[in-house]
Structure formats: C-alpha cells, structure tokens
Amino acid sequence: MIRFQNITKIYPTHPSGGYPTLALDDISFEIKEKEFVSIAGRSGAGKTTLLKLILAEEEPTKGRVFFRDEDIHKIKKSHLPNLRRKIGVVFQDYKLLPSKTVYENVAYVLEVIGASDLEISQRVPEVLEIVDLADKINNFPAQLSQGERQRATIARAFIHRPDVILADEPTGNLDPYNSAEIVRLLLKINELGTTIILATHNKEIINSLEKRVITLEASRVIRDEEKGRFIL
C-alpha cells in the first residue's frame, strides 16, 4: 500500500546559516493494507519526516514514495487534496482548528470530501460518541483537556474512513491513562480495517502492542520486525 524506495531526505541549509541536516538516509520498506506499524526511534531520528513524506508535506531529496503504486511526489499540487483525503492524521500538537467547535472540526473533513448534510449530522455524533466526546460536541479546542483534544483529533482523522491513519507522537503530551486510551482507539480503528502508522518514542506503548515495529536510528532503518519491541 505504501512503499518507500531508497528515500533520502536532506533538509537544506537555513537561509541564515548552519549546515544541511540529513533526516533520512536510503530508507526502503513497504506497509501493507490493514497493517498496524509503529515507527520507533529517538527524537530527531526521522520519524516525523517519514510521515511528512507520506502526506506530501515534504519532498524527498532522493528516492520515491508510492501510495498504491502512485508516486506521491509526482502528484500535481492541485491534486494533492485527493491524496490527503485518503489519509487521516493525528498530530502530537493536535492541530485542531481553534475557531471551530469539536463538532465543526470533525465535520470539516466530511465537508471537504463533499459528504451530504444528512450524512454529516449522523456520522459526526456517532464518531464523537466512540471517542467519548459526546458531551463536548459544542466546545472549542481551548475548552478541552489535552486528552480530549487528542481524542477529537482522532475523531477527525477517521471520520471519513481513510485508507491509512498517520499518528505522529499522539501520546507525546498525555499522561499514561490518556495515552492508553488513545492507543486503544487506534487499535480499534485498525480492527475496522484502516492501516495505522504510529510514530512514537514511547517504549511501553510499542512493547504493549506486539505489532510490527520499524526502528530508526541516525536516519536509517536499523530493524524491521513483525512483532517487534522497542530496542535502542
């Protein structure tokens, strides 16, 4: 489903000085449909860059990334929304729209794909029920706790049943209880058939999952195991 082919990513020198940064170095792997894959590694190992490449937020310096046999970085800018509508994203810093309520944040994605008003009015409350935010439907992100914000982000990420969800350190700002809750939700979504790519440096989470783990170290893949553990 998603294939990285000899990907190297070097961030160029900042205009005000400094040196170029090597984020990924000749990386190749493939992720299959309905898989739950964790990308493990220390901060700065290249996990976020990897997810950004799938979302076409960044372009590789060398190599190609395929999404269902389509080279992501050959897609025209005007067609990028079509790719992104097949991907749900959970960010560490939530990235909820601050001027929209929880309901509107989640509904926005459905509006973007052109769902009908009826469909929106039925599905949004359902999904918010699943993430246990039914009573916060009209709250703004600033009125939510960290855990609630992350659950709202998850609701937004899978409301439109995307093919894949990218979760970038989704538990980074959460306590153990909320972290477990988020992981439980991601597992549940995966059971429904959505591919999950979880980038994290949380050892306990990765070890508890007993799913495939790709470990990054110094911009390279050092381990790729079917039922992996966090070993660095």
Add this chain to the structure above:
Amino acid sequence: MFTLLKRILKASWLNFRRNIGLSLATIFILLITISLITYLFLFRQISQFLIAELEAKVDISVYFREDSPEEEILKAEDELSKMSEVKEVEYISQEMAREKFIQKHKDNLLLMASLEEIGENPFLASLNIKAQKPEQYETLANFLENSDFKNYIEQPIDYYQRKPIINKLSSITSVINKAGIGISIILILLSFLVAFNTIRLAIFNQREEIFIMRLVGASNWFIRGPFLFQGVIAGFFATLITILIFFLTCWGLGPKLEIFLPNFNLQDFFFQNLWILFSIQLLTGMILGIFSSLIAMRRYLKV
C-alpha cells in the same frame, strides 16, 4: 455546487462572528479607505463646481461700430454660435446696453445726469461670448480678427484686456485639477496599502489554520472561499457605515456649505449621487477585501 457555496458562506459568517475583534479591525481600516475615496469624490465635485462657477463668470464682449448694420451683427452671432468652442453668444443691441446701464446705475445721480446730458445713445451694440473653456478665448479672438465682419468690430477686442485674468484662471483651474488628481492617487494608494496590510496581518494570524486545512485535504478554493467572503462581508459593513457617516456629513454640513457655495446643495448632491457613491464604495471595499485576501493567502496554500 450549491452545498459547497452554502458551506463556504456559513463558514465565512461564523469566522467573521467568532473573530469579531479582527473583523472589526478590518472593517475599520476599510471604512477609512472607503471614506477617503468618498470624500475625494466629494472634493472633486466641489472643486469642479467651483471651477465651473469661475469659468461662467468669464466672457468677452465684441463691440460693433456705431454704423454697423444689425443684420451683419446677427450674422456674426449666428456664425459664432455654430463654433464648437462657443458655449453661448448673446446679442446686446445699443438700446439694450443703455437699458442695462440705467438698471445698474439708476441710483447714481451723477451718471444718470451725464447720460441725460449726452442726449443720444452713447453705447455700442455688442456680442457677449462665452467659450467652453478659458483657453479657447484666444482662438475666438483670432477668429474675430480675421472674420468677414472684422471691419465692423471696434478694435481692440476686450479679450486682450482680460487676457491676464483669463490666463490666470485657466492656470488655477488646471493646477487645482492636476493637484486634486495627484493627491487623490497618492492618498488612495496609501489607504490601499494600509488596508492590504491589515488584511494580510489578519490572514497571517490564521496561517496555522490554513495549513491544517490543507493537510486534512481541503482544496485551495474550499479554504480560500470563507476568507474571500469574509472580505466581502467586511467590505459591505464598511460601505454601510461610510454611507451613513457621509449622509450625516451632508445633512449637517449642507446648510453651512451653502453660505460659501450658494448654488451647491450638499444634500441634493448626496441623494443624486447615492447609487454611484454606493457602487464605488461597495466595489472598493469588496475588491480590496477579496484581492488582499487572495494575495495574502497565496504563500500559505503552497503546502
């Protein structure tokens, strides 16, 4: 399409209401720009009115010798009135000239006594000519000097005595016009820049939201739409407020201005030009709102 438009409109109104501080700031800046353009329009109308009033006061008179047959004078009048440079020609016969003099100086006993003393009518028949523009008097004077009836004309034509005044008036009106246009362009440019920058800052504040929208798969137009309509809403409110302020100005200032400009009624001016003004204001406000948003958003939509 209809659903998309409905969603964009709804989102615009919600954003406008929820970011009311920012929306009010945008309205205020647009209000200043639109007001400036409105007052420049008013200033231009008043200055044009003043120029027209001044120009209307300028004319030249061509006096005909005492022995000139009246049909020759009427022929001259006819020829002059056919010229494109001529706005108005008035024939004043010897008798009419005498009447006018008497009317004007009837209280001056000395002058009246002198006129009585002379006995016969000392006034000459004349043609009073008004040109379309002050600079055309020279052409008219040349035409009269080389015309078929030049021998009947009492030389020199009084244009040459009035020439310095006419020229001065011509240069004053030209300076007022040019300065008015120049100042207007500079002020309009400045106000456009201020409005553009305010909207740019408002969008800069929302760049993170634009970025998120792009990442969740929104197309550029789905993102732009609400911002553009917010510009339209701000432009619309700014126009309404400006029209109201302008109406109050005309209503309050009208009677006072009439003391200086007796034939210029500001209230009539307001109602006669209401639709033009409203259109100019609305177009300015909306175009400014839309274009500023479009340009300001460009860089944030590149993700």
